[in-house]
Amino acid sequence: MKKKYLFTPGPTPIPSEALLAMAQPIDYHRSEDAVALIKDVLEKLKHVFQTENDVLFLTSSGTGAMDGAVSNLLSQGDTVLVIRSGKFGERWSEICTAYGVNIIPIDVEWGNSVDPEKVDHQLKSNPSIKAVYSTLCETSTGALHDIQSLAHITQSTSTLLVVDAVSALGADDLQMDKWGVDVVVSCSQKGLMTPPGLAFVGLNSRAWDAVEQSNLPKYYFDFRKAHKSGLEGSVPYTPAITLLNALQCALNRIYEEGIQNNIARHQQMALATRSAIKAIGLPLFASSPANTLTSIRLPKEIDGKAFVKMMREEYGITYAGGQGELSGKIVRIAHLGWMDENDVIVAISSFERGMAEIGYDIAYGAGVAAAQQVFTTQDSQ
Amino acid sequence: MKKKYLFTPGPTPIPSEALLAMAQPIDYHRSEDAVALIKDVLEKLKHVFQTENDVLFLTSSGTGAMDGAVSNLLSQGDTVLVIRSGKFGERWSEICTAYGVNIIPIDVEWGNSVDPEKVDHQLKSNPSIKAVYSTLCETSTGALHDIQSLAHITQSTSTLLVVDAVSALGADDLQMDKWGVDVVVSCSQKGLMTPPGLAFVGLNSRAWDAVEQSNLPKYYFDFRKAHKSGLEGSVPYTPAITLLNALQCALNRIYEEGIQNNIARHQQMALATRSAIKAIGLPLFASSPANTLTSIRLPKEIDGKAFVKMMREEYGITYAGGQGELSGKIVRIAHLGWMDENDVIVAISSFERGMAEIGYDIAYGAGVAAAQQVFTTQDSQ
Numbered sequence: 001m002k003k004k005y006l007f008t009p010g011p012t013p014i015p016s017e018a019l020l021a022m023a024q025p026i027d028y029h030r031s032e033d034a035v036a037l038i039k040d041v042l043e044k045l046k047h048v049f050q051t052e053n054d055v056l057f058l059t060s061s062g063t064g065a066m067d068g069a070v071s072n073l074l075s076q077g078d079t080v081l082v083i084r085s086g087k088f089g090e091r092w093s094e095i096c097t098a099y100g101v102n103i104i105p106i107d108v109e110w111g112n113s114v115d116p117e118k119v120d121h122q123l124k125s126n127p128s129i130k131a132v133y134s135t136l137c138e139t140s141t142g143a144l145h146d147i148q149s150l151a152h153i154t155q156s157t158s159t160l161l162v163v164d165a166v167s168a169l170g171a172d173d174l175q176m177d178k179w180g181v182d183v184v185v186s187c188s189q190k191g192l193m194t195p196p197g198l199a200f201v202g203l204n205s206r207a208w209d210a211v212e213q214s215n216l217p218k219y220y221f222d223f224r225k226a227h228k229s230g231l232e233g234s235v236p237y238t239p240a241i242t243l244l245n246a247l248q249c250a251l252n253r254i255y256e257e258g259i260q261n262n263i264a265r266h267q268q269m270a271l272a273t274r275s276a277i278k279a280i281g282l283p284l285f286a287s288s289p290a291n292t293l294t295s296i297r298l299p300k301e302i303d304g305k306a307f308v309k310m311m312r313e314e315y316g317i318t319y320a321g322g323q324g325e326l327s328g329k330i331v332r333i334a335h336l337g338w339m340d341e342n343d344v345i346v347a348i349s350s351f352e353r354g355m356a357e358i359g360y361d362i363a364y365g366a367g368v369a370a371a372q373q374v375f376t377t378q379d380s381q
Numbered sequence: 382m383k384k385k386y387l388f389t390p391g392p393t394p395i396p397s398e399a400l401l402a403m404a405q406p407i408d409y410h411r412s413e414d415a416v417a418l419i420k421d422v423l424e425k426l427k428h429v430f431q432t433e434n435d436v437l438f439l440t441s442s443g444t445g446a447m448d449g450a451v452s453n454l455l456s457q458g459d460t461v462l463v464i465r466s467g468k469f470g471e472r473w474s475e476i477c478t479a480y481g482v483n484i485i486p487i488d489v490e491w492g493n494s495v496d497p498e499k500v501d502h503q504l505k506s507n508p509s510i511k512a513v514y515s516t517l518c519e520t521s522t523g524a525l526h527d528i529q530s531l532a533h534i535t536q537s538t539s540t541l542l543v544v545d546a547v548s549a550l551g552a553d554d555l556q557m558d559k560w561g562v563d564v565v566v567s568c569s570q571k572g573l574m575t576p577p578g579l580a581f582v583g584l585n586s587r588a589w590d591a592v593e594q595s596n597l598p599k600y601y602f603d604f605r606k607a608h609k610s611g612l613e614g615s616v617p618y619t620p621a622i623t624l625l626n627a628l629q630c631a632l633n634r635i636y637e638e639g640i641q642n643n644i645a646r647h648q649q650m651a652l653a654t655r656s657a658i659k660a661i662g663l664p665l666f667a668s669s670p671a672n673t674l675t676s677i678r679l680p681k682e683i684d685g686k687a688f689v690k691m692m693r694e695e696y697g698i699t700y701a702g703g704q705g706e707l708s709g710k711i712v713r714i715a716h717l718g719w720m721d722e723n724d725v726i727v728a729i730s731s732f733e734r735g736m737a738e739i740g741y742d743i744a745y746g747a748g749v750a751a752a753q754q755v756f757t758t759q760d761s762q
Contacts, residue, residue: 004406010619011407022623023404025385026392026576028699059578060441060601063618067601098600189619195407197440197578197621217598219479220441220448237444238391238570240578240621242403318409 012337018249035233062166062187065199068221086140116149137168142295143286193250269335276367393718399630416614443547443568446580449602467521497530518549523676524667574631650716653755657748
């Protein structure tokens with residue numbers, strides 16, 4: 001009898017009431033109950049997005065919403081700036097390229113965050129740049145970009161700021177309206193504690209103006225149709241209704257905790273994890289780490305892929321390994337969504353035991369003690 | 382205490398083991414278990430598609446796969462033939478138009494099925510037509526198109542036949558390989574007894590050749606990526622894993638029953654329903670009705686929208702009303718997916734009671750008796 005723990009940056013654990021909501025007999029998606037469900041979910045998403053703008057939803061994974069955030073905002077021949085500091089920044093440029101959009105990349109060493117001055121410089125040199133595409137947390141490295149500063153730059157120009165907040169929404173702060181972020185994209189299976197299959201997009205009026213002018217082809221991901229239907233609690237196409245039921249349960253939790261408290265909880269879990277990793281004696285991979293997940297650079301002699309495999313098979317603990325060029329070199333531990341202090345303790349304790357098992361010289365409990373210290377200090381504040 | 386019955390042509394009822402599968406703690410979509418799950422599901426889908434070709438899946442509703450069946454197969458400037466006999470035929474032409482593809486429509490009166498000779502004539506006049514887009518069952522009318530005859534025509538040409546089998550797969554026969562259908566599109570929430578959120582596409586080698594030549598933009602719905610990943614039990618993007626778990630349970634049922642037996646069961650339910658409606662004295666709407674659902678033309682004095690609303694609120698019975706120009710004029714009763722003879726009896730009996738309540742002169746039990754007769758005759762064969 002071994003309990004399983006999921007510490008990947010998506011999917012994340014689902015609260016029991018959300019799991020059970022999906023096991024209810026299915027209902028027609030155009031019933032009055034479904035209309036009320038859709039309206040309620042879209043209203044509560046605004047709280048999570050920290051916006052008064054409407055949020056729309058799509059039945060797809062987060063990449064579907066990213067696809068739509070290119071095809072709905074841009075036109076053929078447009079030029080955009082893409083911040084590439086990992087796999088998901090690269091995805092923005094792949095999507096733009098697929099649609100024939102010109103990209104100016106700002107390549108940032110993996111693990112680092114973009115220097116906002118470089119973005120400012122590019123926009124001043126190329127005022128015709130239509131949009132800046134960035135990530136909030138680059139999930140492949142665990143690095144957080146300074147979206148507030150980027151929005152400060154784009155706000156005074158005609159350039160849109162489009163943010164992939166797929167993994168970080170609810171964990172790292174993103175004040176869409178207050179900061180002036182034009183488009184925010186996210187999905188269900190990360191901070192929103194719901195299984196994968198739903199994606200969300202918030203757009204402000206500047207973004208909707210761009211949508212009206214866009215001439216790239218789109219049908220299923222047409223934001224105008226999703227937006228218009230959503231206002232009436234409806235959908236252009238059959239939605240993933242069981243996932244909407246789960247989402248409603250999960251959003252109720254965030255709504256009751258309050259988005260800022262929700263983010264503060266994530267910040268505390270991230271602080272504790274980083275403190276533990278430092279106490280264990282390993283370097284963090286990201287220079288400005290996100291609340292969403294912690295990336296740990298492994299000693300060169302350790303095979304990260306084998307470590308992740310062993311942890312899953314022997315300990316029932318699923319961490320994420322490195323992607324792309326980081327394969328085998330880092331371990332990523334998410335503290336995301338339906339998690340609390342004791343989940344972090346389990347993640348750290350298991351990490352210590354696993355590292356000891358593969359021969360790393362480790363003092364049992366050093367990381368756990370550091371995490372306990374953070375939680376105790378925070379709790380007594 | 383009132384039980385609810387869902388007789389809409391999607392979503393359809395979900396078997397309990399599939400509901401409970403979704404309530405299990407979520408797992409990582411790149412785990413060994415997930416790889417085995419994806420491989421198993423894709424293998425069993427081939428049985429349902431009656432093909433030896435690979436089937437790929439997408440996290441979206443069926444319309445997402447239709448979108449992909451345009452953007453992956455065609456190029457700018459291509460001309461296609463679209464059979465429009467209802468809302469879903471029209472959707473094909475809307476998608477083609479969104480992508481700048483030229484369409485030659487074959488408009489068929491709603492309720493009727495296309496005359497294959499008209500398709501043959503068009504292809505002979507315009508041999509450069511790249512593809513014919515059709516539906517198997519036009520869900521908005523309940524009419525079945527003769528896909529076998531259409532495939533017989535396209536097979537000897539270089540024109541592809543692309544079939545929207547969204548609602549009818551598993552209920553109406555579609556022998557992809559034997560008939561020579563090039564592309565079949567379907568989704569989870571109809572005959573496949575799974576909640577909405579997954580879509581499927583089967584393509585033969587002629588279709589893959591077209592994919593290689595296509596220059597329309599696509600990213601999320603890129604069939605090549607989904608296909609290549611699927612062969613390894615993987616995915617390009619996080620899939621709706623809870624829905625895959627449910628799908629596996631549902632596919633096991635079809636696999637055990639066998640696809641032809643599954644279709645025969647639907648045929649029997651459809652025969653019984655049509656026989657019942659005739660006994661009640663109402664006309665069927667479709668000239669060649671599908672096994673998927675039965676559309677009933679209501680007497681002019683009856684407000685179909687009010688009838689459907691009353692049935693849901695007072696009887697807990699959800700039928701579908703008419704869409705578009707048929708709004709208020711027809712009622713659609715699906716006998717689709719996880720249903721058996723007694724579900725049909727409930728659908729008919731409730732229809733009789735509802736019609737009596739709104740003042741239609743009806744002999745209680747006439748429709749039920751006709752359905753019983755069909756089932757008894759069939760069972761004793």
